[in-house]
Amino acid sequence: MTEVTGGDLATRVGSSLPYLRRYARALTGSQQRGDQYAMAALEAILSDPASFDTSLTSRCALFKVFHSIWITTGAPLSDEETGLASKAQSHLARLTSGTREALLLHTIEELTFAEVGQVMDIPASEAEQLVSIAYTEMAESVSGRVMIIEDEAIIAVDLEAITSEMGHKVTGVARTESGAVELAGRETPDLILSDIQLADNSSGIDAVNRILKSHPDVPVIFITAYPERLLTGEGPEPAFLISKPYTEEQVRSAISQAMFFSSTETLKA
Numbered sequence: 001m002t003e004v005t006g007g008d009l010a011t012r013v014g015s016s017l018p019y020l021r022r023y024a025r026a027l028t029g030s031q032q033r034g035d036q037y038a039m040a041a042l043e044a045i046l047s048d049p050a051s052f053d054t055s056l057t058s059r060c061a062l063f064k065v066f067h068s069i070w071i072t073t074g075a076p077l078s079d080e081e082t083g084l085a086s087k088a089q090s091h092l093a094r095l096t097s098g099t100r101e102a103l104l105l106h107t108i109e110e111l112t113f114a115e116v117g118q119v120m121d122i123p124a125s126e127a128e129q130l131v132s133i134a135y136t137e138m139a140e141s142v143s144g145r146v147m148i149i150e151d152e153a154i155i156a157v158d159l160e161a162i163t164s165e166m167g168h169k170v171t172g173v174a175r176t177e178s179g180a181v182e183l184a185g186r187e188t189p190d191l192i193l194s195d196i197q198l199a200d201n202s203s204g205i206d207a208v209n210r211i212l213k214s215h216p217d218v219p220v221i222f223i224t225a226y227p228e229r230l231l232t233g234e235g236p237e238p239a240f241l242i243s244k245p246y247t248e249e250q251v252r253s254a255i256s257q258a259m260f261f262s263s264t265e266t267l268k269a
Helices: 009-028 031-049 057-072 083-094 099-105 113-118 124-141 154-164 178-186 204-214 249-256
Strands: 145-149 170-173 192-195 222-223 241-244
Touching: 009 031, 009 057, 009 099, 009 241, 009 249, 031 057, 057 099, 057 113, 099 113, 099 124, 099 249, 113 124, 124 249, 145 154, 145 178, 145 204, 154 170, 154 192, 154 249, 170 178, 178 204, 192 204, 192 249, 204 222, 222 249, 241 249
Parallel strands: 145 170, 145 192, 192 222, 222 241
Antiparallel strands: none
């Protein structure tokens, strides 16, 4: 991502808004609730432009406003959650405060520990410690069966290795939409890790939507080189999204986060 450090307030906020949506959705496990928090941050800036700290990078300034709202509300999970998202309540209650936020900011959003500290208003050393704790606590909380939809062999092998090393079982790798549907029919996954563009020009989005018709509670992580296209806030979009090229940390973080939630919503092709 190209960081915007100058220009007017609207330009600076707009440049980082898609990434705030990604962070908020992963944090809440829901497109709808994540976007609601993102909108609350925008409304706070509109009502008080001084809340956007112009001495920080655009992303850090915007995320800092979001974080102030998030902690004020107690970072709650809704009582209306059902399915796996409801079960996540007990896991989240055992996690050290601030660990998930620090982990997402550092891994998915690729902020340095110093920047995470700026967003969360803590020292960089504490931010680093929170990320370390998050990995330990979340790895102990959830494990399951992961299905991979990826047509590039090298990437598929890499994703399979990362997933297996985390203690999850990989049910298989599919390279096409039809292959993915068939694989899901043989063994129901607890999580789907999917590319967008597949080998035969079929769509990972279509494959996931077909699978979710039969298994609606399965969380999904999408991988794409163009995350901005799926972070517009217009229509159904994913709650969990990794940018290509990805890092091992990003994959590990996203898998751990997604295992807590099943509220990833289907996409329209």
